[in-house]
Amino acid sequence: MMTITPDSAESKRMADQIRTTEEPGFWTDWRWHLNHTIRDIPTVERLLGIRFDEQERAAMEETILKFPMSVTPYYLSLIKPEEYRHDPIFLQAVPQPQELIVEAHDHCDPLSEDLDSPVPCITHRYPDRVLFVVSATCAMYCRHCTRKRKVGDTDAVPIKDEILQGIEYIRKHPEIRDVLLSGGDPFMLPDDFLDWILGEIRAIPHVEIIRIGTRVPVVLPYRVTDDLVRMLKKYHPLWINVQFNHPREITSVAARALARLADAGIPLGNQSVLLAGVNDCPWIMKRLVQRLVMNRVRPYYLYQCDLSEGLSHFRTPVAKGIEIMENLIGHTSGFAVPTYVIDAPGGGGKIPVMPTYMISCSVHKVVLRNYEGVISTYEEPAAYDRITCDGNCRDCRLQLPDLDIDETRLVGIARLLADYDDTISLVPEDTERMERRSD
Numbered sequence: 001m002m003t004i005t006p007d008s009a010e011s012k013r014m015a016d017q018i019r020t021t022e023e024p025g026f027w028t029d030w031r032w033h034l035n036h037t038i039r040d041i042p043t044v045e046r047l048l049g050i051r052f053d054e055q056e057r058a059a060m061e062e063t064i065l066k067f068p069m070s071v072t073p074y075y076l077s078l079i080k081p082e083e084y085r086h087d088p089i090f091l092q093a094v095p096q097p098q099e100l101i102v103e104a105h106d107h108c109d110p111l112s113e114d115l116d117s118p119v120p121c122i123t124h125r126y127p128d129r130v131l132f133v134v135s136a137t138c139a140m141y142c143r144h145c146t147r148k149r150k151v152g153d154t155d156a157v158p159i160k161d162e163i164l165q166g167i168e169y170i171r172k173h174p175e176i177r178d179v180l181l182s183g184g185d186p187f188m189l190p191d192d193f194l195d196w197i198l199g200e201i202r203a204i205p206h207v208e209i210i211r212i213g214t215r216v217p218v219v220l221p222y223r224v225t226d227d228l229v230r231m232l233k234k235y236h237p238l239w240i241n242v243q244f245n246h247p248r249e250i251t252s253v254a255a256r257a258l259a260r261l262a263d264a265g266i267p268l269g270n271q272s273v274l275l276a277g278v279n280d281c282p283w284i285m286k287r288l289v290q291r292l293v294m295n296r297v298r299p300y301y302l303y304q305c306d307l308s309e310g311l312s313h314f315r316t317p318v319a320k321g322i323e324i325m326e327n328l329i330g331h332t333s334g335f336a337v338p339t340y341v342i343d344a345p346g347g348g349g350k351i352p353v354m355p356t357y358m359i360s361c362s363v364h365k366v367v368l369r370n371y372e373g374v375i376s377t378y379e380e381p382a383a384y385d386r387i388t389c390d391g392n393c394r395d396c397r398l399q400l401p402d403l404d405i406d407e408t409r410l411v412g413i414a415r416l417l418a419d420y421d422d423t424i425s426l427v428p429e430d431t432e433r434m435e436r437r438s439d
């Protein structure tokens with residue numbers, strides 16, 4: 001007979017609290033966790049053995065009415081009750097009254113994902129890839145979720161018909177070579193349904209890679225079963241991005257889930273969100289990225305917190321992110337360093353931001369500084385046989401014989417830089433100056 005094998009003293013304590021008439025082995029059964037997600041404040045108090053004061057509890061309950069709560073027993077068990085107010089797990093899982101603060105610049109769709117949405121489940125923002133929202137639910141509702149307005153909203157559950165429309169859109173657009181399944185959490189779908197979606201997408205010849213964004217390895221690692229992994233393996237090249245925000249989330253159970261995915265040949269990336277009071281510290285971040293690479297997860301992005309409604313208490317100045325990057329670049333392994341990005345409001349997409357390393361330059365030399373403060377020069381080449389590109393790859397000496405550049409596809413600064421494009425400036429349409437011209 002199986003016995004419960006909670007991961008730690010805390011989860012054992014929590015399992016003991018929850019156990020009533022449960023079957024042995026329930027704690028490692030992901031379905032059990034989903035059937036027992038914690039959705040009300042009194043249960044949080046009971047399981048953690050804490051008591052909020054009356055006012056605080058009333059405010060939390062009001063918050064839940066606007067942005068529902070759902071926490072897996074596993075994730076709740078990672079909270080240290082003695083210091084819950086500053087606990088990084090608690091802060092990501094349990095609602096704070098500050099979520100009801102709406103600041104003037106907060107948006108319910110700060111990234112304008114809905115505007116760039118040609119069919120209901122697809123956001124097509126970048127030239128060669130799409131975001132495909134295939135699930136509206138999550139194992140846990142993160143308090144810092146940028147899609148707070150959608151998660152937990154049962155009306156927003158994508159139905160098979162909408163998913164079919166999404167697949168059809170991808171099929172009709174040969175420029176899409178990368179499909180990113182997201183949500184909600186795609187791993188909330190039953191294995192056979194996800195299997196079907198992946199099969200449909202894989203059958204589209206122009207789709208080169210499929211990616212899945214999931215927080216399951218963090219909040220419900222037991223969901224990463226052998227069956228799930230066996231199914232995923234059929235769809236290589238398949239990449240997975242997870243979201244660990246604090247080193248305490250990398251438990252031995254989470255590590256096992258990551259190992260299963262990595263052993264299946266799935267490259268793993270991590271997208272952290274910079275959160276005030278949770279991980280806004282260079283040392284926390286350094287520990288996190290180092291633990292991630294030990295688990296074969298490559299830190300991919302560090303996100304500046306979005307301007308979504310209900311997130312203002314999580315926002316840090318951009319300067320905090322720069323300070324963190326300054327403490328990572330050069331100080332630790334290059335592949336442990338994520339790219340720090342701001343997802344620009346209004347649909348501008350992800351914009352990388354970095355400390356400045358190039359200090360100055362002349363025609364002959366570039367002056368750079370390193371992480372230690374060493375200032376060095378790099379000598380530019382005395383002679384450079386510059387290639388002037390006419391967009392005709394077949395006759396070019398650089399040997400990319402099967403490509404002809406389609407000029408109409410040139411976008412943005414790359415277009416200004418291209419030798420064979422006459423565009424000399426990018427000008428906003430709605431300036432007064434432009435209006436005078438059209439008069």
Ligand SMILES: *Cc1c(COP(=O)(O)O)cnc(C)c1O
Pocket residue numbers: 123124125126129130131180350
């Ligand atoms: C983040 C994102 C992607 C993927 O961007 P990468 O930089 O390639 O990871 C695609 N579409 C949308 C709408 C996104 O927000």
Ligand code: SF4
Pocket residue numbers: 137138139140141142144145146147148151183184185214215
């Ligand atoms: S897992 Fe992602 S989509 Fe789901 S609640 Fe958390 S941040 Fe939002």
